[in-house]
Amino acid sequence: MKKSFLPLLLLLTLFTRPAFAQIDTVDNIPMKDKLYGLSKFWSEASQNFAYFDHAKINWDSTYQAFIPQMLATKSTWEYYELMERFCALLKDGHTDLGFPEKLLTHKSRYKWIFIENFNKRFIVTDIPVQYKEKVPLGSEVISVDGMPAKEYAEKKLIPYISSSTEHVLWNRAAAMMFYGTDSSKVFHLKLRSPKGKLFDYDYQFHTYGTKWVRRNGNTPWKLLDFNMIDGIAHVKLNSFGDEKIIDEFKKVLPQLYAAKGVILDIRDNGGGDSGIGAEILKYFTDEKVLVGSAWKTRDNVAAYKAWGIYQLRDTTKNRKLSAWQQKVIASAKNDYWYQGDTMTFNNDIKEQKIKTPLIVLASNNTASAAEDFLIILSTLKGRATVMGQRSYGSTGQPMPLALPALSQSRICTKRDTYPDGRDFVGIGVIPDMEIERTPDDVINGKDGVLQRALKEINKKAK
Incomplete structure (x- = not known):
């Protein structure tokens, strides 16, 4: 039973590896294509998604709320980010969006800090050698641009992450802490060293690589x-x-x-x-x-849904439902399943x-x-x-x-x-x-x- 996990890992890699391409934020596909993308994703999830009880949302009203937001997008990148937010509401690690690869330019930008999640605390686990005295490994990120780090993750990062579990959600938030497209942006960080000293550090992406304190020299991957x-x-x-x-x-x-x-x-x-x-x-x-x-897996039988709708309209009090009636009513409620x-x-x-x-x-x-x-x-x-x-x-x-x-x-x-x-x-x-x-x-x-x-x-x- 094959279940590829590569697309999700590829997307995460785009934002966690030291170097990745800059992004074209000017390109803009036609609005009809954006609306089709939103509608197609909503429709297919409506019929086939397996975990709406985990998501705990009204999918139809959520879709309606996203239509005017989509109409307001002015670029392909904004379309993608809105689609990410829409998808993330399903809270599932095997439900995700492909990256708009045509927006990747030939210019590279390099990450100059590695941050990992430890129980919702963001800890620096690697830094360029030239900053090892300024930013000791093990320092905790306290705030980003004046916003507490936990709040920053909850507002700026987590709404775009598709995850089934809290621990993975926060791991990915740490990995993509400086998610964005503006290579010149400076992030103003406040950190606390392992010895408890508070200090400031201004971070930005660079156009060239660096030598790291910990992760220099690549160990070849083996199956x-x-x-x-x-x-x-x-x-x-x-x-x-x-x-x-x-x-x-x-x-x-x-x-x-x-x-x-x-x-x-x-x-x-x-x-x-x-x-x-x-x-x-x-x-x-x-x-x-x-x-x-x-x-x-969910089983969509059109006739069952039709019969089920009529059954739901029957307001007879205290009526006993037959097995067939229960089945078609479940189908009308999109809760009829094939048991594998x-x-x-x-x-x-x-x-x-x-x-x-x-x-x-x-x-x-x-x-x-x-x-x-x-x-x-x-x-x-x-x-x-x-x-x-x-x-x-x-x-x-x-x-x-x-x-x-x-x-x-x-x-x-x-x-x-x-x-x-x-x-x-x-x-x-x-x-x-x-x-x-x-x-x-x-x-x-x-x-x-x-x-x-x-x-x-x-x-x-x-």
Whole structure:
């Protein structure tokens, strides 16, 4: 069951990587195209979106309120920003808008500060070397242009972010703290150093790169990364988007069989194909069938809606509704669902199984099909301990959508739950041992979660 997570990550990358293109804010597509884009997105979401109960809005009246706002836009960029705000009201990480890539110019601008979220506090985790004395790593952003940092995020950033969960919403707000198109704009920051000293710092984008205190030298990305730590196998599964990872995993099986324990690390896994993760889990259990998430999707049957409207007009008091009447009334209320099969995977591998202690590391970045991996694991009672932070909290099947001036956009059409019907979308899969990231660990290059996992394996292996 394929569930690509790339469009969302691509959009986020545009605003978090050190260098990105400047944006043309003059281009202006015809108003009829803007109104069509707004209407098309509203219409498709009305029929197919899976999480209106999470959004908690009246979608029709919201659409009506956005029409005059769209009529007031004067550029393609303003159209895109308004569409972002409209989309963000659905509060879903698998429902998002494609970026207007034609607005990207050939000029680059470079980010000269990295800020991360720690419990709604915005902490500087990297800075150009020439500013390391002025802006100590670990300093907290207190205000931006005179506005308290939390309020700034809530008013200037969060209204444009599509997210199912609070933790991801604030992580992304920190990453795109200086979202905007004006390369010459100076942001006036007030910060508090780790020692408690308040100081000012004026920030702006630059037209050239810099040398960083922490993140100089690029470590090549690998589909699977493996190392042995004191007899314990640490296997990083960085994506389920390519079946080659199964072959990469099989190559390290001899070391896994010999290890006193295995740590599967999916903290940076943004998803892909749920079946790929299931294939890897088969090596850790004798269960004949692996059980994953249950799912449903909205079912739009036009005749049911028509019949349901007439049923809703019947004002007979205390009437008993038949199953058919309940069904068509639900359809008229756009609340009629097709119940899909619970995901299952036959464990048909013939190779030796790995019996040693297993720990799985997860984080806020563990998303989509990687969350399905955690759901399968939750049904293998006692086989593994999950450690780290709660997961991204968004999965499902996005429906591609073409909108004027935008690259491929998406609407989530499939609602996933635990096999017993409990929600994890909008919450995140909560680990057995929840361990928060700390600014000190990030800044000093420590991996506190991995260290705790190694200790836990050693305890279990005794």
